[in-house]
Amino acid sequence: MGAPAELQVDRVVAGYLDGIDILSGLTLNAAPKRITAVIGPNGAGKSTLLRVVFGLLPARGGRVIFAGREIHRLRPDERKRLGIAYVPQGASTFPHMTVDETLRVGGWTVRGDRVRLRKGINQMYDLFPALAGLRRTRAGLLSGGQLRMLAIAKEIVVPPALLLVDEPTAGLAPRVAQEVYRLLEQTRALGITVLLVDQNITDAVAVADDVYLVNMGAVQRAGSREAFASDLSEIVRETLIGPDARMTPNGGEGECTDASSP
Numbered sequence: 001m002g003a004p005a006e007l008q009v010d011r012v013v014a015g016y017l018d019g020i021d022i023l024s025g026l027t028l029n030a031a032p033k034r035i036t037a038v039i040g041p042n043g044a045g046k047s048t049l050l051r052v053v054f055g056l057l058p059a060r061g062g063r064v065i066f067a068g069r070e071i072h073r074l075r076p077d078e079r080k081r082l083g084i085a086y087v088p089q090g091a092s093t094f095p096h097m098t099v100d101e102t103l104r105v106g107g108w109t110v111r112g113d114r115v116r117l118r119k120g121i122n123q124m125y126d127l128f129p130a131l132a133g134l135r136r137t138r139a140g141l142l143s144g145g146q147l148r149m150l151a152i153a154k155e156i157v158v159p160p161a162l163l164l165v166d167e168p169t170a171g172l173a174p175r176v177a178q179e180v181y182r183l184l185e186q187t188r189a190l191g192i193t194v195l196l197v198d199q200n201i202t203d204a205v206a207v208a209d210d211v212y213l214v215n216m217g218a219v220q221r222a223g224s225r226e227a228f229a230s231d232l233s234e235i236v237r238e239t240l241i242g243p244d245a246r247m248t249p250n251g252g253e254g255e256c257t258d259a260s261s262p
Contacts, residue, residue, distance in 0.1 A: 006032040006193040012062035022048045024217040035194040037208035039201045045217040046197040050164045054086040083161035092151045095140030106154030120157040145176035159190045
């Protein structure tokens with residue numbers, strides 16, 4: 001993790017209710033043009049972290065620094081214009097809009113430049129071929145996997161400097177989930193820095209360059225993908241399942257092949 005940070009989260013404290021902190025002095029860096037994964041159990045503060053970085057939840061303390069500039073007092077639309085995009089876990093598309101219309105909405109920051117906007121949309125169809133034949137299809141008629149692809153594509157029509165992604169494969173079939181992860185890996189070719197929040201530990205670590213393990217609103221461990229992969233089963237068992245859980249190869253309590261379960 002020696003590369004200069006595109007994003008710095010410095011001792012951030014945040015929460016939704018007075019007196020209750022979800023993030024308790026959390027610090028992490030996301031290096032340029034790399035995928036940084038944040039893993040941990042439900043309630044660890046992972047999604048809260050992304051909301052703070054995008055400006056949907058104000059920080060009570062600490063700083064958020066993007067490309068050398070403190071941004072924790074900026075509105076979400078101001079952060080968007082600086083090059084920060086956010087793909088939430090829930091629905092982020094309009095069901096009555098077609099795929100092509102949705103991508104046009106995603107390119108609103110360059111809406112005055114029709115050539116650039118069309119070039120960006122065509123690039124998304126090249127990157128997401130599953131959407132290319134669905135240009136005139138309403139989003140409400142898409143499958144879960146197609147919707148997740150559209151949600152990501154919408155945010156990178158104008159390639160951001162930083163892409164925040166929250167649980168991109170939640171509820172998807174394993175085959176479809178793998179396709180979404182492959183697409184996230186391709187964002188490196190666009191020069192995008194990715195901060196990925198995920199409960200699917202095994203797959204998140206596999207696509208990441210750097211990994212942070214977060215629990216109770218603080219970083220418990222940080223390192224490279226290789227450092228985490230070397231003892232991933234132990235991390236899943238002791239941190240997310242509990243030190244007394246049994247490891248079973250074919251399912252049941254303590255199952256580590258389905259790391260999406262806390």
